Amino acid sequence: MPNPVNFKKTFLFIAVLSWFLLLGNILLNHSQSQLSASLAGVSDYLNYILKAAFVIAIFMLQRISVNSIKGLDFIGYLWKLFTRAGITAYICIVLYLGYEVYTNYYTDTNLYLLEVIYTINFAFFIYFIAKAFYIWRRLILFQKTKALDFEWRWFEILLYSTILLSIFRLDYTSIIFIPLLALLALYVLFLSSHLKWVAYLTSGKRWRSIFLLLAILLSQGIFIWYFTETIPETSGIQLNYLDDPFILLAGMFVVTYTGISFLVAFFSLPTSSVFEQKRDDLLNFQRLTQLIQQGEDEQQVYKTLFDSAIKASNTDAAWLEILIDEGSEVIEVLNLEESNIVQIRNLVQSFIITNVDYINGNLDNNIHFKALQLPYKSIYVVPLKSPQLRTYGVLYLLKDIEQGYDRETVNVIRTFASQTILTIENLRLASEALQNERYKEELKIASSVQDSLIPKTFPRDTWFEISCFSQAAKEVGGDFYDFLQLSESRIAIIIGDVSGKGISAAFHMAQMKGIFHGLMQDDLEPVKFMVKANQALTHCLERTSFITSALYIIDYKMRGFFFARAGHCHTLYYNSMTEETFYFNTDGLGLGIIRDQSYGKRIHNMHYDYNPGDVMVIYTDGIVEARNIKQEEYGEDRLREMLAQTYHLNADDIKYAIINDVNDFSQDMPIHDDQTLIVIKFLNVQQN
Numbered sequence: 001m002p003n004p005v006n007f008k009k010t011f012l013f014i015a016v017l018s019w020f021l022l023l024g025n026i027l028l029n030h031s032q033s034q035l036s037a038s039l040a041g042v043s044d045y046l047n048y049i050l051k052a053a054f055v056i057a058i059f060m061l062q063r064i065s066v067n068s069i070k071g072l073d074f075i076g077y078l079w080k081l082f083t084r085a086g087i088t089a090y091i092c093i094v095l096y097l098g099y100e101v102y103t104n105y106y107t108d109t110n111l112y113l114l115e116v117i118y119t120i121n122f123a124f125f126i127y128f129i130a131k132a133f134y135i136w137r138r139l140i141l142f143q144k145t146k147a148l149d150f151e152w153r154w155f156e157i158l159l160y161s162t163i164l165l166s167i168f169r170l171d172y173t174s175i176i177f178i179p180l181l182a183l184l185a186l187y188v189l190f191l192s193s194h195l196k197w198v199a200y201l202t203s204g205k206r207w208r209s210i211f212l213l214l215a216i217l218l219s220q221g222i223f224i225w226y227f228t229e230t231i232p233e234t235s236g237i238q239l240n241y242l243d244d245p246f247i248l249l250a251g252m253f254v255v256t257y258t259g260i261s262f263l264v265a266f267f268s269l270p271t272s273s274v275f276e277q278k279r280d281d282l283l284n285f286q287r288l289t290q291l292i293q294q295g296e297d298e299q300q301v302y303k304t305l306f307d308s309a310i311k312a313s314n315t316d317a318a319w320l321e322i323l324i325d326e327g328s329e330v331i332e333v334l335n336l337e338e339s340n341i342v343q344i345r346n347l348v349q350s351f352i353i354t355n356v357d358y359i360n361g362n363l364d365n366n367i368h369f370k371a372l373q374l375p376y377k378s379i380y381v382v383p384l385k386s387p388q389l390r391t392y393g394v395l396y397l398l399k400d401i402e403q404g405y406d407r408e409t410v411n412v413i414r415t416f417a418s419q420t421i422l423t424i425e426n427l428r429l430a431s432e433a434l435q436n437e438r439y440k441e442e443l444k445i446a447s448s449v450q451d452s453l454i455p456k457t458f459p460r461d462t463w464f465e466i467s468c469f470s471q472a473a474k475e476v477g478g479d480f481y482d483f484l485q486l487s488e489s490r491i492a493i494i495i496g497d498v499s500g501k502g503i504s505a506a507f508h509m510a511q512m513k514g515i516f517h518g519l520m521q522d523d524l525e526p527v528k529f530m531v532k533a534n535q536a537l538t539h540c541l542e543r544t545s546f547i548t549s550a551l552y553i554i555d556y557k558m559r560g561f562f563f564a565r566a567g568h569c570h571t572l573y574y575n576s577m578t579e580e581t582f583y584f585n586t587d588g589l590g591l592g593i594i595r596d597q598s599y600g601k602r603i604h605n606m607h608y609d610y611n612p613g614d615v616m617v618i619y620t621d622g623i624v625e626a627r628n629i630k631q632e633e634y635g636e637d638r639l640r641e642m643l644a645q646t647y648h649l650n651a652d653d654i655k656y657a658i659i660n661d662v663n664d665f666s667q668d669m670p671i672h673d674d675q676t677l678i679v680i681k682f683l684n685v686q687q688n
Contacts, residue, residue: 008064015057017688022050023119027112045169051241052167054123056160059250066134074197075205077135078212082219085252086122089219092226093122093141118230122241125223129247132216132254140194140257143597148194155191158184159253160424162245177245184249192257195264206265212273213262220255285490298424299331303394305420306332306589309382312412313405315397317376322384322393334399344379344396378404382417384424392424422510438505447485458483459491462683463556465494469659469677471622477674478505479620482513484520492520495547495678497568497620499590504545511540512547526564528553530591531600534566538595546592550618555679560609566591570623572640574647581644583636584608615647622675623658634665651681 029043095117102113141152162171162184165177201209227242242248306320317335321328330341376398384392395417399405405413458466470479478498485491494516498505515536519529529551537547548567555561563571567590570583589602610616617639626634639658646657655677662675 008061011057011061011064012413015054015061018053018057019119019123022047022054023116025050026115026119048166048169051244052163055126055244055246056163058123059133062127062130063136065136066131073115074139074201075208075212077138078209078216079137081132085128086216086219088128089222092111092121092124092325094392095504096226096229114230118241121223121226125227126247128219129250129254132258133250135256136257139197139261140191142197145522152191155187158187159246159249162249163450166244168247181245181249185252188249188253188256192253192260197263198261198264198268201265206268210262210265213258213265217258217262218257220251221259298427301420301423301427302393305416309397309413310334310397312416313380313397313409314399317398317402318396320393320395320604323391328393341396342657344398375400377402379412380405380413382413384417384421386421386425411517413460415517419510419514426507452479453594455482458493459485461556464554464683465679465681467651467655467679469655469675471671471675473671473674478509479622479674479676480509480513481618481676481678482516484517486520486523488555491554493552493554493618493680494549495568495618495620495676496547497622497674497676499544499546499548506546508541508547511537512549525605526553526562527600527603527605530564530566530588530603534591534595534599537592541592546590548590550588552616552618558609560607562605562607564588564603564605566603567593569624570636571617572617572619572636572643573608574615574643576615576647577611581640581647583640610682612682613647614682615643615651616680616682617643617654617658618678618680620669620674620676622673623662623677624676625673626662626671627669628665628667628668635664638665651679654681655679 025043025046025289099113099117102110137152141149144152157668162181167397170177198206198209238384242251302320302322306318309315310318315334318332319330319334319336320332321330330338333341336344378399378401380397382395383399384395386392395413397405440484455468458468460466468479468481472479478500479496480498481493481495483491483493496509496512498508500510512533515533516529519532519536524532530549533549541547546567548569550563550565550568550571550677552561552563563584563586564626565571565586565588567588572581572583574581584606586606587602587604589599594602619639624634624636624639638661642658646654649657658679659676
C-alpha cells in the first residue's frame with residue numbers, strides 16, 4: 001500500500017518547484033519586456049501550466065494532511081484551520097502594507113518587488129482555501145451516507161475538471177461554460193447545507209465555534225480585499241492568478257460553507273441550551289431507573305433526585321428531607337442555613353391544605369415570608385408520596401424570581417419524583433423479599449405503584465371513544481400503554497410489551513414510560529420517536545431484553561392517524577366504508593434488538609385516513625396467545641371475527657365482548673402472559 005508520507009513529500013516538492021519556476025518566469029518576463037510575440041505567448045502559457053501544477057499539488061497535499069486528522073473534535077478542526085492557514089491572511093496584509101510604506105518612501109513602483117509579494121500572497125491564499133476545502137469536507141461527511149459520499153466525490157471530480165479550462169486557455173465566461181459553472185455553483189450551495197456537526201456542539205463550544213468561524217471569515221475577507229485591490233490590469237502585475245474557474249469555485253465553496261456554518265451556529269444558540277436541558281433530563285431519568293439494577297442504596301437515589309431536580313429547574317436554593325422513625329432528617333441542602341430551613345418549612349406547612357402538594361407564586365406580598373428577609377420569591381414543594389399515600393420525604397425548591405417554576409419544569413420534576421418513589425419502593429421490596437416471607441405482599445405494593453403509572457381513563461371527546469383493559473400475568477408485568485395530548489386536536493397513544501415477566505419487565509416498562517413522556521414533548525413523528533427510544537434504551541436495557549411497541553398519533557383535523565410498529569402485534573382495523581375487517585401488516589423491529597444507527601432502516605411510518613364508525617383494536621400478544629385446556633391459542637382470526645360481529649357497539653362494549661370471548665375460550669385457565677387491549681372507535685363529529 002502506498003505510503004501517504006511519500007505522497008506528501010512528492011506533492012510538497014512539486015508545489016515548491018512550480019511556485020519558484022512560476023515566480024522566476026514572471027520576473028524574467030519583466031526583465032525581457034521586448035520578447036517576440038511567439039515567445040511571449042509560450043511564456044504566458046507556461047505561467048498557466050505552472051500555476052495549475054502549484055494549485056493541484058497544494059490541494060493534494062492538504063487532502064492527505066487533513067485525512068490524517070482523527071477524532072471528532074470540531075473545535076480542534078476550526079482552530080487548526082485558523083492557526084495554520086487563516087493566519088496567513090494577516091501576513092498577507094503585513095506584506096502589502098510594507099510595500100505601501102516602501103513605495104511612499106521611494107516614490108516609485110518596484111514591479112519586481114510587487115510581483116514577489118503578489119506571488120507569495122497567492123501561495124498563502126491557495127494554501128488557505130485548500131486546507132479549508134478539505135477541513136470542510138471532513139465536517140460535511142460527518143455521519144455520512146452512501147449518497148452523500150457519492151455526491152462529494154462527483155463534486156471533487158467536476159471541480160478539478162475546471163482546471164482544464166485554465167490550462168487550455170478556454171474562455172470560461174463564454175455562453176458554453178457559464179451554465180455548467182452556474183450548476184456547479186448551485187452544487188456548492190447544496191453541499192453547504194450539510195451541517196450535522198453543529199448540532200453536536202454544546203452551548204459553550206458553540207460560542208467558541210462562532211468566534212473561530214468569524215476569524216476565518218475575516219481571513220477570507222482580507223484575501224478577497226487584497227486581490228481585489230491589486231488587480232493586474234491596474235497595478236502592472238503580469239498575471240491575474242484568480243482569473244481561474246477552479247480557484248473561484250473552490251473559494252466560493254469555502255466562503256459559502258464558512259458563512260452558513262457561522263449563521264447556523266449563531267442562530268441556533270437560543271435553542272442549544274434547551275436541547276441540552278432535554279437531554280440532561282432524559283439522562284437523569286435513566287440514571288434514576290438504573291440505580292435499582294446497579295444495587296445502589298436509598299441515599300444514592302435521593303441524591304440523584306436532588307441533583308436532577310436542581311439541574312432541571314435552575315433552582316437557587318433547596319433541601320431534601322426524608323421521614324425517619326424519630327421524625328424527619330435533612331439529607332441534602334443547597335444555599336440555606338438550618339435556621340432558614342426551619343422558618344421556611346413552618347411557613348409552607350401553614351399554607352399547605354389537603355391535596356395541595358406545591359406552592360408556586362409570588363410571595364413578596366406575604367408579610368411572614370418578607371419577615372424572613374430571604375432573597376426568594378417562588379417555592380415549589382414536592383412531597384414524595386406513594387400511591388398508597390405513604391410519604392417518604394419532601395423536596396423543597398426555591399428561586400429568587402417570581403413564578404419561577406413553569407408547567408414544563410413542574411412536569412419534569414414530578415416525573416423524577418414518581419420514578420424516585422418507584423425506585424425506592426422496588427429497592428425496599430427487593431431487600432425485604434430476600435430476608436422474609438412477605439415477598440408476595442410486597443410485590444402487590446410494587447404492582448399498585450406500577451398500576452398508578454398506567455392511565456385508567458383516556459381523554460373523552462366528540463370525535464372518538466377509547467376503552468382500555470390491562471391484566472398482568474404476575475403481580476407486576478411488562479405490558480404498558482399511555483397517552484399524551486399533543487394539542488387540542490392531536491393525541492399520541494403508545495402500547496408496548498417488554499420481553500420477560502415480573503419485576504425486571506416492570507422496571508423496563510417504567511423506563512419506557514419515562515422515555516415516551518420525555519421524547520414526545522418535542523412532538524416527534526412515530527419513526528423518529530422509535531429511533532430515539534432505541535438509542536435511549538441501549539444504555540439501560542440488558543442485551544438479552546427488548547421491547548415491542550407501537551406509537552399512534554391521531555389527528556382530528558386531518559381525520560387520520562400516523563403510526564409506526566416496532567415489532568409489536570399487528571393492528572386490527574374495521575373500515576366502516578368498505579365494511580372490511582383487516583390487519584395492518586407493517587414492518588418493524590423491536591426496540592433494543594439492534595443497537596446501532598441502522599435501526600432507523602427497520603421501521604417505517606404509515607398513514608391512514610379514518611371514517612366515522614371505524615374501529616381500531618390495539619393489543620399485546622397475551623390476547624391472541626391466550627390458551628385453552630387443549631393448549632390451543634385464541635389467535636388473530638378469532639379476534640378479527642369478534643370485531644366483525646361487534647363493530648357497531650361502542651368502544652366499551654367491544655372491549656368487554658372481546659375480553660369475555662377470550663375468557664370463555666381459555667376456560668378459566670390461568671393466563672400465561674400479560675394481556676392489554678385498547679379499543680378506539682371514531683365517531684361522527686356531530687355526535688355528542
